[in-house]
Amino acid sequence: MTETTEYDVVVLGAGPVGENVADRTRAAGLSTAVVENELVGGECSYWACMPSKALLRPVIARADARRTPGLAAAVRGPLDTRAVLSHRDEVAAHWKDDGQVGWLESTGARFYRGHGRLAGPRRVTVTGPDGETHVLTARQAVAVCTGSRAVLPDLPGLxxxxxxxxxxxxxxxxxxxxxxxxxxxxxxxxxxxxxxxxxxxxxxxxxxxxxxxxxxxxxxxxxxxxxxxxxxxxxxxxxxxxxxxxxxxxxxxxxxxxxxxxxxxxxxxGRAPRTDDLGLDTVGLPQGDWLPVDDSLRVEGHPWLYAVGDVNHRALLTHQGKYQARIAGAAIAARAQGVPILETDRWGAHAATADHAAVPQVVFTDPEAAAAGLTLAEAEAAGHRVRAVDYDIASVSGAYLYAEGYRGRARMVVDLDREVVLGVTFVGPGVGELIHSATIAVAGEVPLERLWHAVPSYPTISEVWLRLLEAYRQG
Missing domain, CATH: 3.50.50.60 (FAD/NAD(P)-binding domain)
Known part of the structure; x- marks a missing residue:
């Protein structure tokens, strides 16, 4: 006999996004169930962020070493591919999720392994690996955190x-x-x-x-x-x-x-949302589509339904999904307690405003490419009166010390009316660690007259900030 179990919140998907939603709702005292059909930890832990960076880290480290006088001769040989793959396997926990399941359950959330589908408002059915069915109802919210999948084009023979x-x-x-x-x-x-x-x-x-x-x-x-x-x-x-x-x-x-x-x-x-078999049709939504949301991550027209992470198509990045999860968890908890959602509160705790203009990303190639905010073309298309300031990162002393023959470039996109930074792009060895400073400048809308007094340490690559600001002032 199938029994119905009631929770305050039901989360579909136990990747980083679903885990963070559950962690926040549990911390607020809300009973929470989490449903996952694959591995707890999701795409990022087993097939994306973590294993890909485990493959790329030795590549980038060797490239940096080869550009370092006194060390280059020691790293002329090929990478030990077997050792790299073995370490990748460890980083991906050998595709076993025991540790992540343990962490999830330690939050007090109830974990259901199986395929979850909506079966009407606030109602979810879970079909387990053994065919057993559970019916879950949510007093407050259902959060869809099922992420995205790779898209294969319609090519003959593919x-x-x-x-x-x-x-x-x-x-x-x-x-x-x-x-x-x-x-x-x-x-x-x-x-x-x-x-x-x-x-x-x-x-x-x-x-x-x-x-x-x-x-x-x-x-x-x-x-x-x-x-x-x-x-x-x-x-x-x-x-x-x-x-x-x-x-x-x-x-x-x-x-x-x-x-x-x-x-x-x-x-x-490309990517597509994992919404094709979620029972969205039972609540009047098309299956297989992205789920549009407001800034509190609530699906339009469905006050009990949230879509968090890749599935809403706002920013298909793990760190942005986790950011959204913190916002969604806070919003669900506030609404459960009858607290008004104020998108202009001191911390902006209930509004995912960073998704609009301050999204950071690092591409872990050699050289690294890192960006936050708008590109020049995006800023112009949005109607801003802007100016782009470029600088050769190799001209910075820190870059010269970082690597012989350093090649890199920086661009700062400035809103001329407000004199704040709308976007920054760095390309070059070691720039991935610079991008948070750019994110702070963009998200904080820090006036250039104040950035001028944020003194970068010498000799580091971050001195490129000073050079960009000097170039802007010299106009």
Missing amino acids: ADAKPWTSREATSADRAPGRLVVVGGGVVGVEMATAWQHLGSQVTLLVRGDRLLPRMEPFAGELVAESLREAGADVRTGTSVRSVARAGDTVTVTLDNGERIEADELLIAT
Whole structure:
């Protein structure tokens, strides 16, 4: 007999976003159930952020060492691919979630392993691995935190070619001899970087005219230059017509008729929401679509339903999803206690305003590409009167000491009417750790006249801030 269990909050999805929503609602004293069909910890822990960075960290460390006088000769050899993959396995907990389940349960949340579907307002059915069914009802809220999945384009022969997606690319147990990567976004360039340096011959095919199209143009240009120097074949303005697999060989046919043979094919062309089998139709919402939300992460027209993280399409980044989870948890708790939601409160605790203008991102290639806020093109399109200030990071003393032959570039986009920073982009070795300073400047709308008095330490790469401000003042 199926029993119905009541909770204050039911969370669908136990990735970093769902975990953080549950942690916040439990801390507020709300009974909480969490439903997960795969591994607790989600995409980030097992197939994205963590394993991908475990693959990339040795690549970047070796590249930095090779640019350091006195150390370069000691790191001329290839990476120990087996050791890198073994460490990656440890970082991904060998794709077992016992530790994360233990943490989740330590918060006081009740964990249900199985597939959860809405069955009407505030009602969720969970079908477990053994076929057992649970019915959960939520007194206050249901939070959909199911994330996104890789999208495969409609290419002739692709389904039978057994292509890699980001999951296979980050969990592979060997380096393919030849790897074709389709897509020039973050997943495409990061995995092209990792596998080229781990022993594969990579061909990167990009339909557009540059890599990393959502960043400033120079970011993609510098990353492409580095990939080519590493031996990768990088082609822009290139489209795939069809794909075929025969045994261990994949043949990719381009629009111009050229054929490229490879051992594996990685498709990295986009993401789609995991909402196609969630029972959204039972509450009047289309299945398979992104879920639009307000700044408290509540689904429009459904006061009890929240969509947090990738699933709402505001910012498909783990750190932004966790940020949203903190906002959603606070909003759910406040509404449960009858506290008015004030989007202008001192901390802005109930409004995810950072999703609009201060989103940071680091692309862990060699060189690293890091950005926060708007690009110049985005700022102009939004109607701002702006000016871009560029600086060669290699001219900063800290960069000269960081690496011989340092190559990098910085851009600061300034709102001329308010004289605040709307966006910053850094490209170069070691710039990933700089981006939080840019995020603070953008999110805090710090006036340039105050930034002038934020003195960077010498000799560090962060001195680029002083050079950007000097260049702006010299106009």
